[in-house]
Amino acid sequence: MFTAVMRDPNLCRRVVERLLQTQIGELTTPAYEKVIKQTKDGKSIRLDIYAKEESKNTVYDMEMQNLNRKSISSLNLPKRSRYYQSMIDRNILGEGKEYSELSESNVIFICTFDPFGYDLTQYSFEEKCDELPDLKLCDGTRKIFFNTRTSKKDIPKSLKKLYNYINSGEPSDELTNDLEKAVERARNNEELEAEYMNNSLFYTDAKNEGREEGREEGREEGRIEGAIDIMLEMNCSETDIIAKLIKTFGISEEEAQTRYDEHAASNVIS
Numbered sequence: 001m002f003t004a005v006m007r008d009p010n011l012c013r014r015v016v017e018r019l020l021q022t023q024i025g026e027l028t029t030p031a032y033e034k035v036i037k038q039t040k041d042g043k044s045i046r047l048d049i050y051a052k053e054e055s056k057n058t059v060y061d062m063e064m065q066n067l068n069r070k071s072i073s074s075l076n077l078p079k080r081s082r083y084y085q086s087m088i089d090r091n092i093l094g095e096g097k098e099y100s101e102l103s104e105s106n107v108i109f110i111c112t113f114d115p116f117g118y119d120l121t122q123y124s125f126e127e128k129c130d131e132l133p134d135l136k137l138c139d140g141t142r143k144i145f146f147n148t149r150t151s152k153k154d155i156p157k158s159l160k161k162l163y164n165y166i167n168s169g170e171p172s173d174e175l176t177n178d179l180e181k182a183v184e185r186a187r188n189n190e191e192l193e194a195e196y197m198n199n200s201l202f203y204t205d206a207k208n209e210g211r212e213e214g215r216e217e218g219r220e221e222g223r224i225e226g227a228i229d230i231m232l233e234m235n236c237s238e239t240d241i242i243a244k245l246i247k248t249f250g251i252s253e254e255e256a257q258t259r260y261d262e263h264a265a266s267n268v269i270s
Contacts (some may be wrong), residue, residue: 005182006030006049006062014175016051016060018162019108019122019146025055050088058104061088065111077115081107081143104140112166115145121155122146224249224259 006012009027017023030051049062061084065075084107092103109115116123123145127137148163155163158173165176227248231241238260245256 004186005179008182009051011178011182012049012051012062015162015179016062016108018158018175019110019144020106021156021159024058025053027051027053027060052103056104058106059088059092060106060108062108062110065109065113065115067113072113072115072117077109077111077145081109081145085141085143102140105142107141107143109143109145110148110166111145112148114147114149119150119152120147121150121152121159224251225263228260228263 006015007030009029012030013024013027016027028051030049048064050059051062052059063084065077067075085105088105088107089102092105093099093101114120125143127139127141129135129137146163148166150163158175161172161176165171165179169180171177171180224245227245228241231244241260242253242256245251245259246253249256251259
C-alpha cells in the first residue's frame with residue numbers, strides 16, 4: 001500500500017519532509033513502481049517511489065523495506081543502494097548530456113528493522129575524504145536508511161509519530177491520519193488493486209521473492225512463502241492469495257490452501 005498512497009505528490013512531499021525534518025519544494029507526480037532499464041539485455045530495477053523536486057533539481061527514491069523473515073545481510077542494502085544510485089544517474093543523464101546536468105539525489109530506505117544494528121534513528125551516508133573527514137566530495141548523492149524500530153528517546157516527536165504509524169498502523173496526527181485515509185481509499189479502489197495484481201510485475205516479484213526464500217531456507221516451500229509474504233503486505237484476502245498462488249506457481253487449489261494455512265500457523269504472534 002505504501003507505493004499506492006505515495007502517488008499523491010502532496011502526501012509524498014509531506015512524508016519526505018517529515019523524514020528529512022526539512023521543507024522541500026513541490027514534487028512532480030511520483031512515479032509508481034518506476035522501472036529503469038539498463039540495456040536491452042541488462043538488469044533493470046523497479047523503484048517503489050521516484051519523484052523530483054523541480055525547483056532544486058533534486059530526485060527522491062523511496063523504498064519501503066521489511067525483513068519478511070529474511071536476514072538483514074541477505075537484503076544487501078548497502079550495495080542495493082549503490083546500484084539504485086547508479087541506475088538513477090544513468091536514467092537522468094542519458095546519452096549526450098553533460099555531468100553538470102545530473103540531479104541531486106536521495107536514495108531513501110524506510111526500514112521496519114535496524115539495518116545496521118546501532119539503534120540510530122537514521123543512518124545517512126555521503127561521500128567524503130578518508131584522510132580529511134570534513135572534506136566532502138559534494139557529488140550530490142545521499143543515501144539514508146531510516147530505522148522505524150529505534151528505541152532512542154531523543155527522536156523528533158513528529159518523526160516518532162510517523163514511525164509509530166508505520167510500525168502499528170495507528171495514526172496520531174494530521175499527516176498519519178491523512179496517510180490512513182489514503183490507505184483506506186487504496187484498499188477500496190478495485191482499479192488500483194487490479195493494476196498491480198494483474199500486472200506481470202506482481203508475478204515477477206512473487207517468483208523472485210519466492211526463489212530468494214527458497215535459496216535461503218534450502219527448501220522448495222520457501223518459494224511460495226515469499227510470495228505469500230508479498231501478498232499479505234498488500235492486504236490481499238485469503239481467497240485472493242490462494243488464487244494467485246495457483247496461477248503464479250501452477251499448483252493445485254488444495255496445495256495452495258495447505259501452503260497458506262502452514263504459513264499462517266507459523267506466523268501466529270503469541
